[in-house]
Amino acid sequence: MKIIVFDMDDTLYDEYTYVRSGFLEVASFLSDQLSEEQEVLFTWMWNRLHTTGRGTIFDDVLKEFNNYSALLVKNCVTIYRQHIPNIFLPQETINCLEQLKNFTLYLVTDGDKVVQHNKAQVLDLYDRMEHCYITHCYGIENAKPSPYCFLDLLKKESVESDDVVYIGDNPIKDFVGIKPFGFQTIRIMTGQHKDIEMPIEYEADHRISLLNELPSKLEEIWPEVKGMFL
Ligand SMILES: [Mg+2]
Incomplete structure (x- = not known):
């Protein structure tokens, strides 16, 4: 056998399709928190991914849009990890x-x-x-x-x-x-x-x-x- x-x-x-799915979910959550367009937030993270990688991307996006807090980072990670992926x-x-x-x-x-x-x-x-x-x-x-x-x-x-x-x-x-x-x-x-x-x-x-x-x-x-x- x-x-x-x-x-x-x-x-x-393709694992990038998972990352994309997760970022879209996080961008949707953050668009309420930061009063920014989901598309703007998604695009910022997607570009960042291709330049500096995934490591601190939720910290980075919150800093970029002047709303950093450890709690929000934690929420982003949870949303990313627990979302039902569109893959x-x-x-x-x-x-x-x-x-x-x-x-x-x-x-x-x-x-x-x-x-x-x-x-x-x-x-x-x-x-x-x-x-x-x-x-x-x-x-x-x-x-x-x-x-x-x-x-x-x-x-x-x-x-x-x-x-x-x-x-x-x-x-x-x-x-x-x-x-x-x-x-x-x-x-x-x-x-x-x-x-x-x-x-x-x-x-x-x-x-x-x-x-x-x-x-x-x-x-x-x-x-x-x-x-x-x-
Ligand atoms: Mg592999």
């Missing part, structure tokens, strides 16, 4: 997951529990996967690059690590922890990390540029799966 495990953000969908699986991902219906599929994703749960729910991944591992539910120390959830999966499915492939986008943490255990690894060259090159121990054994290349890559790794794709 072969098990196919996916990362979520920037592997199955969707691209058609290409849906096609890919449909083609893989003869396989057992899993998700292993890092990040805030509520945030990742809401994403997985909206993207219909609980129905599409055997199980969704949100690593932070197992303790922060078991987030990637920890192999904890992957080793748990081996026990659950009674399979060997070389019968399991992980598809992820982030060479900083997706592969380095599981390669020593013999898992198969595929890096998808999409999202925020696509231009990063890492030392060999961090890099996946294989690369694809888009999910539609996954079936042929799986056949290359496991010739016996030929004919299993729908």
